Amino acid sequence: MSFIDKIRACNAWRPADFIPFVLEGQQLGWVRRSAAEHLRRWPNAFAIIGDRIVWSDSSLDFSARSQVLDEVCAWLAEAGITGPLTGERYPFTATTREQACCTIDRACAPFFGARAFGQHLNGYVRTAQGIELWVGRRSADRRHYPLHLDNLVAGGLPYGLGLKENLRKECAEEAGIPRELADRAIPVGAITYCRDSETGFKPDVMYCYDLELPQGFVPSCQDGEVESFQRLTLAEVAELVRDTDAFKLNCNLTIIDFLIRHGFIAPDEPDYLELVRGLRSPLP
Structure with a gap:
């Protein structure tokens, strides 16, 4: 295996397998062809026209669109087409979070190919031997990638929360990082990737942060999502990323x-x- 294999694995999808999901001429997402028929259950909301799905009632406002999707998502989850609903609201947008047309439950975002946003933080320590990274091991009861390695802090970015506010929350919950230390995190860019998943399509954006930690700091998970932490040299982390599947897939990219x-x-x-280019794949 190689580093580039991990980037390619996060960008594995066939456009021919999906059709556009469109509102007022603007493409919001991609729905798998084989799943599009499910939306015929709501003929007053959606129409399959040629090779695309159109949200046909353009008179709806933000709240009304969100209510329609709540009904759809409840049915999709109950039918086992998506995972259980999370109650966590994601913006449904063709561009930025601020220009969302409505919200959608996080569990159903891949069904619609909705652009999802998250924050990933690499916490590191400078030692006489060089930089060492803190990594977490996901709990055994995690629905996705149980017991895989993870970034020190990583989580979705819900609608209605600012980036700083959400990062503080994730730092506290996942690693016991106090606010005054979390606020030292440096934003270092964004990673984008597009991947076919079990429940649909993931055109995702990860805002990335570096946080230099004191030598004596030891992370402590507060929300049960992380089983344990370890501090590894860059050579050890690089070997795990390059040669194994130890890490949750998208964490390899950060x-x-x-x-x-x-x-x-x-x-x-x-x-x-190719590595440099592949970390910023164009979002369709």
Whole structure:
């Protein structure tokens, strides 16, 4: 295996397998062809016209659209087509979070191919031997990637929460990082990828952060989502990312980005330019 294999795995999808989901001429998402028929249950809301799904009632406002999707999502979850509803609201948008046309339950975002936003933080310590990264091991009861390794802090970005507010919350819940320390996190860019998943399509955006931690800081999970933490050298982390499937799939990307920015992956690395490009895949 190689670093580039992990980037390619996060960008594996066939456009021919999906059809656009459109509102007022603007594409909001992608729905799997084989799943589009489910939406015929709501003929007053959606129409399958040629090779696209159109949200046909353009008179609805933000709240009314969200209510329609709540009804659809409840049925999809009950039918086992998606996972159980989370109650966590994601913006449904063709562009930015601020320009959302409505909200959707996080569990159903992939069904509609809705653009999802998250925040991932790499917490690191400088030692005499070099940089070491804190990584977490996901709890055994996690629905996705149980017992896999994870970034120190990582979570979705719900609608209605600002980036700083949500990062503080995730830092406290997942690693016991106090607010004054969390506020030292440095935003270092965004990673984008597009992937076919079990429940649909994921055109995702991950806002990335670096946080240098004190030598004596030891993370402590407060919400039960992380089983344990360990501090590893960059060489150890790089080997796990490159040669194993130990990490949750998209966390590989944030670590590869960290390794590039901190000079561990250098321009003489095979596929270097493809790695750099692949971390910012165009969102359809």
